[in-house]
Amino acid sequence: AQSVTQLDSQVPVFEEAPVELRCNYSSSVSVYLFWYVQYPNQGLQLLLKYLSGSTLVESINGFEAEFNKSQTSFHLRKPSVHISDTAEYFCAVSENTGGFKTIFGAGTRLFVKA
Amino acid sequence: NAGVTQTPKFQVLKTGQSMTLQCAQDMNHNSMYWYRQDPGMGLRLIYYSASEGTTDKGEVPNGYNVSRLNKREFSLRLESAAPSQTSVYFCASRLTGDGNTIYFGEGSWLTVV
Numbered sequence: 001a002q003s004v005t006q007l008d009s010q011v012p013v014f015e016e017a018p019v020e021l022r023c024n025y026s027s028s029v030s031v032y033l034f035w036y037v038q039y040p041n042q043g044l045q046l047l048l049k050y051l052s053g054s055t056l057v058e059s060i061n062g063f064e065a066e067f068n069k070s071q072t073s074f075h076l077r078k079p080s081v082h083i084s085d086t087a088e089y090f091c092a093v094s095e096n097t098g099g100f101k102t103i104f105g106a107g108t109r110l111f112v113k114a
Numbered sequence: 115n116a117g118v119t120q121t122p123k124f125q126v127l128k129t130g131q132s133m134t135l136q137c138a139q140d141m142n143h144n145s146m147y148w149y150r151q152d153p154g155m156g157l158r159l160i161y162y163s164a165s166e167g168t169t170d171k172g173e174v175p176n177g178y179n180v181s182r183l184n185k186r187e188f189s190l191r192l193e194s195a196a197p198s199q200t201s202v203y204f205c206a207s208r209l210t211g212d213g214n215t216i217y218f219g220e221g222s223w224l225t226v227v
Contacts, residue, residue: 009154032214043204043218044157051214090156094214100145100164101172102208102216106156 002027002093006105014113015083021076021108023091030096033074035065036104038088047089050074061085086112117141118219120205126225127195135190135222137205145208146188147172147216148180150201157204163188195226 007022025033032051036044048059055067065076074091088109094102118139127133139146144165149157149172159172163182177199179191188207192199205219 006156034215041221043220044216045218046215049215092216094216096214100208100210100214101159101162101170102147102214103159103173104149104157106154 004105010109012111023074025093032094034092036090120219124223138187139207143207143209147206148190149204200226
């Protein structure tokens with residue numbers, strides 16, 4: 001069975017500072033990895049995903065994540081955050097087989113301060 | 115573009131009452147999922163359906179039943195609601211071959227008193 005651990009429940013950071021949201025996973029089978037973002041009172045939206053190939057993946061709004069197989073990690077980073085990045089971020093892992101069961105981490109609340 | 119549609123959006127139930135959360139997707143997706151979201155616990159998978167006619171338990175299936183009525187619809191039923199089932203419920207769907215991206219509905223806020 002797979003599992004996902006997000007190491008920080010809350011991350012406060014000042015505007016224009018860099019940020020890293022940490023995610024570790026475990027699985028006995030091949031997986032796909034995702035980061036989703038949730039703004040208040042909304043559903044989750046895909047931010048970026050790793051399927052195969054280059055281990056560094058990027059989103060359209062400046063976030064990036066790097067798949068590290070040896071450390072079973074998929075940390076999310078942004079070099080300079082904006083107030084509008086304030087949201088909850090979820091790491092997810094999906095089995096690359098069968099029903100593609102997808103499990104989410106507990107979430108990290110990013111709070112960007114002016 | 116409707117995407118994934120859930121109903122109702124808000125519901126208050128008394129302990130012991132039953133209800134069904136409805137979910138429909140218009141994207142011709144194969145797999146559908148029900149999650150619950152609770153503070154500090156993220157999203158936990160209740161049940162999922164890999165394809166029409168199949169359903170499987172997720173992380174927290176106790177107290178729930180599901181029906182994959184057809185390819186479009188996947189309902190979640192609470193037979194005898196308990197206060198511990200107060201939560202936000204999200205339906206989601208996924209198309210095989212679409213890089214496993216899951217698309218979410220807007221959520222259903224359920225309170226059991």
